[in-house]
Amino acid sequence: MQYENKATKIARGRYDRNAAFYDLMEGLIEGARFKQWRPLLWSKVEGTRVLEVGVGTGKNFPYYPAGAEITAIDFSDKMLERAKVKARRQEVNVRLQQMDVQSLEFQDNTFDTVVASCVFCSVPDPVRGLMEIERVCKPGGKVVLMEHVLSANRILAMLMNLANPLTVRMMGPNINRRTVENVLKSGLIVENVIDLWLGIFKLIEARKLAPPL
Numbered sequence: 001m002q003y004e005n006k007a008t009k010i011a012r013g014r015y016d017r018n019a020a021f022y023d024l025m026e027g028l029i030e031g032a033r034f035k036q037w038r039p040l041l042w043s044k045v046e047g048t049r050v051l052e053v054g055v056g057t058g059k060n061f062p063y064y065p066a067g068a069e070i071t072a073i074d075f076s077d078k079m080l081e082r083a084k085v086k087a088r089r090q091e092v093n094v095r096l097q098q099m100d101v102q103s104l105e106f107q108d109n110t111f112d113t114v115v116a117s118c119v120f121c122s123v124p125d126p127v128r129g130l131m132e133i134e135r136v137c138k139p140g141g142k143v144v145l146m147e148h149v150l151s152a153n154r155i156l157a158m159l160m161n162l163a164n165p166l167t168v169r170m171m172g173p174n175i176n177r178r179t180v181e182n183v184l185k186s187g188l189i190v191e192n193v194i195d196l197w198l199g200i201f202k203l204i205e206a207r208k209l210a211p212p213l
């Protein structure tokens with residue numbers, strides 16, 4: 001099922017445009033913060049069939065659990081091209097596919113765990129994307145997200161809302177998303193939220209409800 005609208009086209013275009021500079025642009029925060037948080041994110045994975053959503057240039061490759069059967073998707077061809085080069089160079093065993101999380105081409109109940117880092121800030125319809133994740137996750141399966149969200153501090157939130165149009169146009173991400181609330185809206189059960197930094201960066205652990213035995 002193809003899901004294409006103007007907002008998705010524009011969002012994908014921004015990542016296609018910035019793909020060549022992405023690692024450079026994110027270099028500082030990667031070294032200062034993300035590098036410490038990625039091992040924690042991947043330590044939460046359960047089972048062997050894993051989907052990474054919004055793989056980008058493949059920054060999570062070094063943290064993939066040994067023995068896992070990983071499929072990774074991204075809607076941007078240009079980001080994916082970089083991930084393919086990196087996967088070859090780093091000899092990472094991953095199936096890379098161009099796909100939109102808002103319309104996943106996988107069957108229901110396919111994956112043990114779905115992982116994403118810094119993705120739901122830019123998915124045009126985040127609740128739809130999270131509902132798709134819920135659909136392809138096995139009953140009782142896990143969803144782990146590392147995301148930045150709108151601050152609960154009123155002044156900081158006001159500044160983030162003001163700066164948002166700029167960050168979206170220049171880089172792609174919205175800095176005012178309420179991703180924990182969006183996960184709840186998708187029907188997933190939020191089990192744990194770890195505050196990584198200043199109440200803005202969070203690690204969200206969620207689960208798909210398993211039918212009673």
Ligand SMILES: C[S@@+](CC[C@H](N)C(=O)[O-])C[C@H]1O[C@@H](n2cnc3c(N)ncnc32)[C@H](O)[C@@H]1O
Pocket residue numbers: 011012015053054055056057058059060073074075076079099100101102116117118119122123124129173
């Ligand atoms: C900020 S980057 C993060 C990349 C990577 N996860 C990381 O941690 O470095 C966001 C990525 O999500 C992808 N993305 C955004 N919306 C998407 C969608 N609807 N479907 C699939 N990928 C999407 C973008 O193309 C981009 O590669």
